[in-house]
Amino acid sequence: MNSVTLTAVPGVPDIQPGDDLAAILGDALDRAGLWPADGDILCVAQKIVSKAEGCLIAYDGVTPSDQAVELARELGKDPRKVQVVLDETRRIVRKFRSPGAREGTIICEHRLGFVSANAAVDESNIGAEGAALILPRDPDASCRALALRLAQRFGASVGVVMTDTFGRPWRMGQVNVAIGLAGVPATIREQGNTDAWGRVLQVTEPALADEIAAASGLVVRKNARTPLVLLRGLDWTPAADSRATDIIRKQQEDMFR
C-alpha cells in the first residue's frame, strides 16, 4: 500500500551561530533511533539553519534609510526591522495594513526570488529580542551540504528540504513551503502523461517540494522545538540538480507580481 510517514525528530537542542548542524541533527536522529535510509527525506526548518549560519541581525547595528523610516511610519513597524527587510528585498510587490492590524506587511520579492511577507525576516522563536533572523545566504547549498554529511554518516542517500512558514493570498493561515532543496525535485511534470481515462493531462505539475514542506507542518508546531522531520515511504525520483528557485514562477508568467 502507498503510504508515507512523517516523524518529528525529538531532541534537537537550541542552535547557536557556528554550530555544526549536520553533526547535531545526525546525533538527534541517532538518539531517536531514526536512522535515515535510502529515499528518506529530511525536512529542516529554515530557522535552525539560519541560526547555525549566523544570520541574526541585531537592530542595534542597523541604521534605517529614509525609505525604511517612511515605510515604517506608514505601516506602524520598527524602522530598523524595515531596513533589514529592505536589505533582503529585490522588489516590493505590495504593502498593506489590514484595518485594525497592529502593524502592516510588506510583500517582498526576496533576493532569492521567493515572494513572502517581510522578506521572510523573522522575529519569533529566535531566542533574542531586538534582533531578526534572515534566510541563509544559499539555502540549496546548505541543504546539499546537510545531505552529503548525513549520507556519509548514515550510509544512505537522503533528500533534504529546507522549510519556511509563509502566508499566502486569499487563504487564511500559513503553510510551510520549500526554500531550499537537495535531491528533491521542486515539481513533478505530469504534462503529457495521461489521466486514468487516457486523456492527456494538460497542466498537472504537483509541487512536490511544497507538498513535503506543508506535510512536515503536521508534526511540527511553532511553540515546540521540533525543527527536524523525517519523511519515509515516499515514491520519488531524485533530481541531482534540483534548486528551490525552480519553484518560483517566472515574472512574465505571473499575474500577481
Add this chain to the structure above:
Amino acid sequence: MNSVTLTAVPGVPDIQPGDDLAAILGDALDRAGLWPADGDILCVAQKIVSKAEGCLIAYDGVTPSDQAVELARELGKDPRKVQVVLDETRRIVRKFRSPGAREGTIICEHRLGFVSANAAVDESNIGAEGAALILPRDPDASCRALALRLAQRFGASVGVVMTDTFGRPWRMGQVNVAIGLAGVPATIREQGNTDAWGRVLQVTEPALADEIAAASGLVVRKNARTPLVLLRGLDWTPAADSRATDIIRKQQEDMFR
C-alpha cells in the same frame, strides 16, 4: 514520538452519478483493512464527490453568453467551458494568458468564496469528453454526511477533508487544498501562545486543513485512481462547526483581490 502516516486507500472504483459514496469508500477501507479509528482523518478528492453528486455539465447543453464568447476569444478557450466557469463565479479576479500558452486562465472567486483558476471547473480525469466537472453544491455538507456515515459504520469519530488541486501565485505547480471540512478546523490559532523562548507569537496560525490536504498529495498522483487517503496519528482537536470557508481571507484583509 510525534508521527503521522498517510495511506492511499486502494480499490476505490470509478464513481458514477447517484453512487452511494459513503458505502463505496467504506467498502474500500474495509477491503484494505484500513478501519478508521477515532482521530483519523479521511481526505477525499473533490472529483469523486462531484461525480457522485452529478456535478458534470455537458457542453452540448451550454449556450455561451456574449461575455463568455468574448472571454473565450481573448483567452483561446472553448466558449462553453467559459460559460460553465462564469456560472460558478462570483467575481473575476484576474485573467491572463501566458506568452506561448495554449489557452489562458481566468482567476475566479468561486460562488463558495475560494479563489482559483477557472472556478475549479475541471476537464481532466472525469471520464467524459465535451463536459466539465464543477464543485459540489455544498462541500462542507458533503463532508459532514460522509463523516456521519463512516462514524456509524466503523464506530469511530473521524474528520473529513475534501481536497481540490489549486495553483497558486508566485510558485510553480499545484498543491491540494481543503475545500470542504467536517470536524477538522480550518486553521489553528496560536496567537497569544508563546514560542519556545516565551515570546508571544503574533500571527502564527497554521492552516491545518490545507496542510492535511497538501500532505494527501504525497500519496496520490493524478493518473492513479486513489481519491481517498487515510491520515492517522495527527494531534488535533475537532471543531464541530468547522467550515472550509473559514479558510477564505476576508476581502478587506486581502491585498490580492
